[in-house]
Amino acid sequence: MKQTSLFFLLFFIPLSSPAQSTDLWHTIERESPTLRAARSKLQAGRAASDAEVRWDDPEAEVAHFAGSPKGTPARTNVNVSQSLDWGMLTGRRRKVAQAADSVAWGDYVLTRYDLHCQARRLMVEAVFLNRFCSELQNRVKTADGILQHAMRRKALGEATSQEVSKARLQLLMAQTELKRQEAQRRDVMAQLSQLADGAEVCFRDTTYALAALPTLPVVEQAAAVHPAVLKAKREVALAESEHRLSKVLNRPTFSVGFAGEYTREVRYSGVSLGVTIPLWGRGRAESRSRRLAAEAVRTDMEATEIRLRRDVTRSWEEARSLWETAEELTAEQFRSEGVAKVRRAYEEGQLSLTDCLLEVTFYDSAVTAQLEAERDAQLAASDLAVLLSESSF
Template identity: 25%
Template sequence: MKKNGLTILILMVSIVSYAQNSMEHILHEIESNNTTLLSLQKQVEAHKLGNKSGIYLPNPEVEYTHLWGTPIEIGNESTFAITQSMDFPTAYGHRNKISNMQNQNLDLLYSSERINLLLQAKQLIINLTYYNALSKDYENRIKIAEEIAESYQRMFDEGKIDILERNQVYMDFLTCINEKEKIDIERKSLLNELKTLNGGKEIEYESTVFILSPLPANFNEWYLKAESMSPILQYLTKQIEISKQQLKLNKALSLPKLSAGYVDERILGQKLQGVTIGVSIPLWENKNSVKQAKADIVYNETTLEDNKIQYYIKLQNLFIKSVDLQKTALKYRQALSTYNSVPILRKALEAGEITLLNYLMQIENYYDAYNNMLEVERDYALAEAELSAIAL
């Protein structure tokens, strides 16, 4: 008995390991083939280039003027000038830092979208697992119902039962077939959704085993790690840094702008040349820009705190839900394993120890319990998948 138990345990571990590798393979394939992610990657690259524009000195300005004198005796005049204007020097350092942080935030937004998409794919796989398990179970139900229907048809032909009993068994058989067809329609729909996420490439997944990660032993300790890994919270934290850097930039832009250049002027055979230096007086152009930057800092800090609270409550609820569903699923699995009366009911029916109506009622109760168990296991897997999505 111990040897058989060990064999079953090894077989179960092998099935779970295979299913897990299969799911990871599908998620990796979807990440590589998904057209939305590929498009988003190109968009991120374009926006990164956009963030790197406008952070350098403006183009130098070159000016040439030629004036013809009238009358001719007064001669002609020509002027050549080249001028370079610039913001206060510290502004360029601030712009460069802002550009780098904005590009980092683009990567975080991409990471967030990637996690959301892979979570969607994982949820589809979990639902597919549920319908795979149902479909496989209904194959057994149809086989049993068909055997009973054939047996009752023979008894009807021999005059041992009436037409009502035969029809009742046949309707049970037909119901099982119809349910199996409905289940397979759902399976095909889920496979098509996965195909769409996989860039139009077919995906096969026949596993009936839910893949679950162990729940954290201490939620608060686990949450601190999850919070530090969240791309959205990292993004909002970086937005605060950007707004603080923007405040420094706006202060620098409120300082005088500088310009310097070279001028060459020629008139009546004489040549004048020299340098030109200019300073703008900051009066109106950046009015209220510093106040706006300070307001943005407060807004981003408030947004981060609000999102942290919502994120904590969301994960806490998922954790509590997962713990409860895990307990319920385990109870169902143990009960159905211990009290599986399907073979006993079949023998009792064939021996005439119970009526057909009694058999159908009791077998229906067992099937309902089995369906409920699969639903609870699916809900548990879905809740756990969302809880651990940060690790995708």
């Protein structure tokens, strides 16, 4: 019922992920060397668990004794025995193996989650840089238009060389910033390509995957099934299974087999039975050690739950604050006509070039702040978005 309600909530969360973001993540998931290594480790863990649920090999012994003094017939002894493992007889070893497989799977899911978070943050940065570079291209065009108009006014004797130099400097600054951000975008693309084992990446999205911030109750419910929490719970189950196995192994161990003694004239053969004597208390000490280890793992699991719940709540509150700031800045941008109005006033002679450049710089700073606020809000919420998408994995 809990999984059904969680799926219902996640279905109606506005996670309008663009197709390109989804395709890129699938490429990273398929090509990532980190996940390939994690899958190999998972298979190795399962193979080790399979080895743990197999019986020990039987032991065979053949001994030949020459007779002494001379004339005494030689004797041959044959012994074959099989130890009876209480862990196998009671099924405890299989339960430990199943718990170990569960832990290995939880480790893989956590690795995948961490990689998804890393990729999601890089994609947020890529979207921001795509939007910012587009904005900078518009700024270059605006600065070039102002420069051309200043040069025409200078030719008419209505502007000075100093004013033209200011306009040219504005253009150079815009071009320099554009080149810097394009270089940063190439670096982000290279990091995304590295996650995909060098696969070519062309990411031109200008829309963030997370359209709206999910509510805190939904995030808290998803935090309860955080991959780190689930792995910690699986580790508790493994530790408890190992403790129960150690209690079973503390019993005396039996062995059965066949024994024979053969001489030239006489043959003796029959069934052999063996038993270990738990005299020195090693089994009891190991069982106590396993019990203490299980208690420690359970304490760690509870601490992990509390820490993650606190971290998720803090991340949501930070994301909400940044989200509200970004929305306020976006609303202000919609209410103002911005650079177009300033440029039109300059070209109509209502503003001097110096005032025009100051106004343009002011509006450019406001747009930059708005774009950065959106990016910061998306970065703060990116891990939450991955948590929601991975909670049913």
